[in-house]
Amino acid sequence: MDRQAIKKAADYLRQRMPAPPVIGLILGSGLGVLADEIEEAIRIPYEDIPGFPVSTVEGHAGRLVYGQLEGATVVAMQGRFHYYEGYSLREVTFPVQVMKELGIRQLIVTNAAGGVNEQFRPGDLMIISDHINLLGTNPLIGPNDPEIGPRFPDMTEAYSRRLRQLAKEAAAKLGVCVREGVYVANTGPSYETPAEIRMIRVLGGDAVGMSTVPEVIVARHAGIEVLGISCISNLAAGMTDAPLHHDEVVETAERVKADFLRLIKAVVAE
Numbered sequence: 001m002d003r004q005a006i007k008k009a010a011d012y013l014r015q016r017m018p019a020p021p022v023i024g025l026i027l028g029s030g031l032g033v034l035a036d037e038i039e040e041a042i043r044i045p046y047e048d049i050p051g052f053p054v055s056t057v058e059g060h061a062g063r064l065v066y067g068q069l070e071g072a073t074v075v076a077m078q079g080r081f082h083y084y085e086g087y088s089l090r091e092v093t094f095p096v097q098v099m100k101e102l103g104i105r106q107l108i109v110t111n112a113a114g115g116v117n118e119q120f121r122p123g124d125l126m127i128i129s130d131h132i133n134l135l136g137t138n139p140l141i142g143p144n145d146p147e148i149g150p151r152f153p154d155m156t157e158a159y160s161r162r163l164r165q166l167a168k169e170a171a172a173k174l175g176v177c178v179r180e181g182v183y184v185a186n187t188g189p190s191y192e193t194p195a196e197i198r199m200i201r202v203l204g205g206d207a208v209g210m211s212t213v214p215e216v217i218v219a220r221h222a223g224i225e226v227l228g229i230s231c232i233s234n235l236a237a238g239m240t241d242a243p244l245h246h247d248e249v250v251e252t253a254e255r256v257k258a259d260f261l262r263l264i265k266a267v268v269a270e
C-alpha cells in the first residue's frame, strides 16, 4: 500500500488523538458494542479519514473509536471492510497499516463465524489458533515496503501463543467457556454449500467466515502481535436443516455479547 496514503491518514488521526494507541481492535458483525465501552471516546467516521474506504454492510457502523479501555489506550474499528463488498485486499487492510503507523503493538481481531467443528454450538467463543486462507489471494501481493516488513513474512505463529494463553486464563477466571480452533476464510458473499463445509472439516477447519485473514496477514507482516476471537454465530451449512441467514448471525452475536465484552476487557486489562 502506498506509504504516502498511510502516512496521510495517520497524520490526520494523530491530530485528533491525544496519545498514541497501543492496542488495536477490529470488531466483527454484531460485536461493535465493545466500542461503546471505550471511555473518553473520540469517534471518527471512516468517511472523515483521508484514504479510508467506507463500509456498506448492515450491522457494521463504520467508524474508528479511540480512547481508554481498562487503562489501555486503544483504537477500535467499529465495522470492517470485507473483500466481498468489492474492495481490494489492499483496501480491506489499509486500516491495519494506519493503526500500525499510529503505533499499535497488538491487534485483537474479532468476527462472527460459522461453526464447522461438530462439538461447537452457536454462541460459543473460539480463540483462533491458526487460519487457512481460501480467499485465493493475499493482501501483500504487489510491491513490498521493506520498512514495514519482509517480502516473505513468516506465519508460523500468526496468532500469538502468549496472547492465546492469556485469553484462556482470562476466560477461566471469568468462568467463560472458550473453544480454540482454526479459522478458514472464504470470500463469500454466498455461504458455503454442505459439500464445501465437509471439505473444510477434512482440511482441518473449525470455523468459517469471510474476514480476518487479510488483516492478520498484514498485521503479522508489520510485526504486530495478534489475538483472534470468533463468535460462533451459527452452525455451518448442512449441519442443520435450517438455511443460513445473516439475521441469525447478528442475533447470536447480540446474545453472547456480555461474555464477549467481559473476555475482551479482561484480556486488554492484562
Ligand code: GMP
Pocket: 029, 082, 111, 112, 113, 114, 115, 186, 188, 190, 191, 192, 208, 209, 210, 211, 233, 234, 235, 236, 237, 244, 245, 246, 249
Ligand atoms: O453472515 C455473514 C457474515 O458473518 C460474514 O461477514 C461472515 O464473515 C460471517 N459468517 C457468519 N457465519 C458464517 C458462515 O457460516 N460462513 C461464512 N463464510 N461466513 C459466516
